[in-house]
Amino acid sequence: MSFAAIAVALALLLSACGNDLPQKTAPPSSSPTPTLECPSPEPTATVTVTMGAAPERSPSPSVPEPCPTATATVRVALHHSGDTCTTIGDKYLAVDPALLCFRNEKGKALWLTAAQVRKAQAAITAAKAEASRKKAEAEETARKNAAAEETARQKAAEEELNKAAEEAQQPTQQKPNYLVPQAPKNDPAPVQQAPSASYYPNCAAARAAGAAPIYAGQPGYRAGLDRDGDGIACE
Template identity: 40%
Template sequence: MTQTVKQSATPTPTRSAKGSTAKAKASPSSSPTTTKASPAATPTAQSTVYVCTENDNGKLVWMTKDDSTKIVAARQEKADKEAADKKAAEEAAAAAEAAEQQRLADEAAAAAAAEAQRVADEQAAAAAAEAQRVADEQARQQYVAPAPAPAAAYYPNCAAAKAAGAAPVRIGQPGYGTHLDRDGDGVGCER
């Protein structure tokens, strides 16, 4: 609502029961002279344009158009800043959530890789143990015991024991003698 009012008088708005604003009645001596602004009317240096604007407390007050424009612009700037801050906070929260999801995915991938490595290591160890067992079994099957020496064998020297296929001769075997075991370790003709 735009009204041209002389600078000397400022009307005070009041709220009616329906919430609309009406001019308070003033004494005739202080009543402002109000005229509707027409497109052809040019404001003079003696007149100021007042507008009714809601203040920070939510009450409607009369103020100059310049002051009203400043207040409305400040409110809009504040609302824009709050919207920008809210948007920035939402984007930061979304970025934090994405980072958390990435961290969880990385942890899951690392755990899966560690489990796969553990399983592979266990399989490799089991395969190596099985290969060793098979090799040992084959070695036992391929072992050919030396031909037993005759029960009443006597070898005068190691050359005779080797020629008979009895070398090395161990203590307790037929043909063992201390003359064949020079170092006394229980194995004769060991070289």
């Protein structure tokens, strides 16, 4: 049996076995051009049969199961210690320790724990005591200042009264009398008497007799003894 007959028989056998795969036949190759070195070969028949199993379908990918995860409950507090609050006396029990809305020593309403509330109460008590002490000191200082001012006023009034009394006891000061020069006044001339027998040759004699001075009209007066003519001889 020739090779071509064997190939045909094999092809029929495969068809009978129900092979549904398409058969691929290689395209006939063109015969090379004959040359002196390579004479034309004898004609031959080539049959190529591709055998293979039916294609298998890949299984659909399966979705992997999720890994187990640990869960935990987390509580978020709405208020914390030191936050501002609105209504004094409100309590917040969602946290531990619980919080109380309390007004501290500065007058601020805050959420505080029990320990913080006690501390704030102590601070408030201390602040009130300090304010009372300062108020008492201020009142005492004001009282002392008022007493000192009153004492000074009374002392000034007393000194004023003493000064007035001393001035009242002193004699009234008289104005000084200034001497005003006045024109000399002559004593009135004595009444002229009748001349007597007394005669003094000079003033020495009149003085020796104790008659000087001799006024005009008296015994012994004469113009010779009155040099200035003022009516008085032997001045």
